[in-house]
Amino acid sequence: MSIQENYNIIKGRLPQYVELVAVSKTHPVSAIQEVYDLGQKVFGENKVQELTEKYPLLPKDIKWHLIGHLQTNKVKYIAEYIDTIQSVDSEKLLREINKEAGKHNRKINILLQVKIAKEETKFGLEAGEAKIMYEKFLNGEFPNIAITGLMGMATFTEDENQIKQEFLNLKKLFDELNQLNPLETLSMGMSDDFPIAIECGANSVRVGSAIFGRRDYSK
Numbered sequence: 001m002s003i004q005e006n007y008n009i010i011k012g013r014l015p016q017y018v019e020l021v022a023v024s025k026t027h028p029v030s031a032i033q034e035v036y037d038l039g040q041k042v043f044g045e046n047k048v049q050e051l052t053e054k055y056p057l058l059p060k061d062i063k064w065h066l067i068g069h070l071q072t073n074k075v076k077y078i079a080e081y082i083d084t085i086q087s088v089d090s091e092k093l094l095r096e097i098n099k100e101a102g103k104h105n106r107k108i109n110i111l112l113q114v115k116i117a118k119e120e121t122k123f124g125l126e127a128g129e130a131k132i133m134y135e136k137f138l139n140g141e142f143p144n145i146a147i148t149g150l151m152g153m154a155t156f157t158e159d160e161n162q163i164k165q166e167f168l169n170l171k172k173l174f175d176e177l178n179q180l181n182p183l184e185t186l187s188m189g190m191s192d193d194f195p196i197a198i199e200c201g202a203n204s205v206r207v208g209s210a211i212f213g214r215r216d217y218s219k
Helices: 003-013 029-037 048-057 072-077 091-103 127-138 160-180 194-199
Strands: 019-023 042-045 063-066 084-088 108-113 145-152 185-188 204-207
Touching (some): 029 042, 042 048, 048 063, 048 072, 091 127, 091 145, 127 160, 160 185, 160 194, 194 204
Parallel strands (some): 019 042, 019 204, 042 063, 063 084, 084 108, 108 145, 145 185, 185 204
């Protein structure tokens, strides 16, 4: 099927309240422009270098989300224009984003990435660490960022019960932090498991291959 057909199918499967982040990593500018022309304004990239190459070539009203692991020394390259960084997994990174955002006199939206998967390869904060960082934010420690929610990735498995339980664990933490101060975004679910994520409370999903087709993993 074409990108347009894929996109329309995905949009048709999402409730109105669920934000779609179209994951465009490894896909060319032409494909991103095609999806943009269908009305999509929120795109996700994994790598800073790839994002910095694409950004000048695409419409400036795109809301870019950085969804991959971010090194502190790379923050400066995207701080001027990034809308949301979904993959904040340490206080050190949070402080660096706050510093770089201040240089551009802007606030950057942040999702705290919480480790819910059993896989060692996944990044993320423990629940307790996320709560401490959120409390510090509420106490005014990071004036140039806005912690707007949480992000998590489930284990890559065909065991739907395990995936569901991991998503529900993140939803529970989201609800706890929401009691301290309201959060907006619970980002869970990708091309293979977003229906389960929505069932478990996600209001933002990150979908790439189901829209753009198989990725070029040589990049």
